Amino acid sequence: MIEQPQLDKKDRKLPFKFDLQSYTLIISLISIAVIFTVLTGGDFLSSRNISNLFTQMAVIAILAVGMTLVIVAGHIDLSVGSIVGLTGGIAAMLQVWHGWSTPVVVLVALAVGALLGLWQGWWIAYRAVPAFIATLGGMLVFRGILLGLSQGKTVAGLDDSFKQIGNSYLPFALGYIIVAVAIVLIIFFTIRNRKKRAEMGLLLLPASIDYGKAAIYSVVMFLITYMLNRYLGVPIPFLIVVVLALFFIFVTNKTAFGRRVYAIGGNEHAAALSGINIKRNTLGVFVIMGALAGVAGVLLTARLNAGTVSAGDGYELDAIAACVIGGTSLVGGKGRIIGALIGALIMAAIDNGMSMMNIGAYWQYIVKGLILILAVWVDIVSKNK
Incomplete structure (x- = not known):
């Protein structure tokens, strides 16, 4: 009987794949925003x-x-x-x-x-x-x-x-409350998903990747809400x-x-x-x-x-x-x-x-x-x- 090689815990990592299509979309959106911001004297943003x-x-x-x-x-x-x-x-x-x-x-x-x-x-x-x-x-x-x-x-x-x-529009305070709840849920589900995958013996992305994504999503949501609240609130x-x-x-x-x-x-x-x-x-x-x-x-x-x-x-x-x-x-x-x-x-x-x-x-x-x-x-x- 051939013995299957065992992976060390430190090796049980899911390799990070660069999603070219997703990043191309984001880069395109950012480029459009930058171009129109320059051409409109900052009014676009x-x-x-x-x-x-x-x-x-x-x-x-x-x-x-x-x-x-x-x-x-x-x-x-x-x-x-x-x-x-x-x-x-x-x-x-x-x-x-x-x-x-x-x-x-x-x-x-x-x-x-x-x-x-x-x-x-x-x-x-x-x-x-x-x-x-x-x-x-x-x-x-x-x-x-x-x-x-x-x-x-x-x-x-x-x-x-x-x-x-x-x-x-939503009242300013309610907009921030919703974002705060959303950030808590993002962190909670990130932790829970990593725990469930570990319990099932599935490969995991490095913690820095998972929690880094959660941090980026949280910052983006907060910035959008902040910008909208500077006007009349979240539409x-x-x-x-x-x-x-x-x-x-x-x-x-x-x-x-x-x-x-x-x-x-x-x-x-x-x-x-x-x-x-x-x-x-x-x-x-x-x-x-x-x-x-x-x-x-x-x-x-x-x-x-x-x-x-x-x-x-x-x-x-x-x-x-x-x-x-x-x-x-x-x-x-x-x-x-x-x-x-x-x-x-x-x-x-x-x-x-x-x-x-x-x-x-x-x-x-x-x-x-x-x-x-x-x-x-x-x-x-x-x-x-």
Whole structure:
């Protein structure tokens, strides 16, 4: 019998891997911030502009969270912009024209978004209609329904309680309390995860790496909160993004549903052979996407204080671009929520910075299009390697 070599405790270390894609994203974001800060005389990194930036990115960030799941599962959704417009428009019409209360119209908007996602998911999962075609048709259908229901009119005059969803801020003290709790939780889970891995005999990263990451996350969160509190506080839309992102990070990393979505996108045939219900999980992904588009529709309508027939135009492309820039592969099976959020922030930063410099809107489209092509090319090159 051959004896297996035993590792000394000091050798039981997990080798640190340099995640080039993640660091490239962060470096790109920092570079964009530095360039626009220099070109705008420091105004880009002012507390007021940072607050505006996080508020502006909220809608696309929420869509990017759902789009990440859709693309990871090997599909695409071209209808989310129209769902944003329709759900926000329905909420505005119910409140302005029929006098419904804010909690009720918000719930109706979320339910409508989920039902629209269910309808599209049924065609894709159970009738084998390609997602590109089904959602392209949905984009036209939902935009047409919005035009018909609103009669082409802008619906304005929402209640203050509704407007506050997209335009209010956390009190300064509460913002710091939330960050303090978050820092404590980061440290707690870092310690607990290292302890559990040690008990199970798994390899560990050096303590300096794990605790260094926790320290960096803590410092970044505190600095962001400090900068936002220098203006009016943490914007509620940004807080909603953070809560939804944390929830879906947990779903993708810690639940069976999340693992199934990645398995379906990675190899649908192998996933089916392993017993995964492809149709049901695909349907679930599109229901989630529809519900998140409903959340985005409510936020956009609240921020604009109106439901318009053009609301959400082109948002599906921004959401897809944010995902791809964040490292989500268009062939499925690969993608992270945090990457999509950074991608959404990069897109919003480009729009914001170029607007501050009074650069023509056409340049914003050109730059974002080139960035999208570059991001897809990088993904293809990395796969080939």
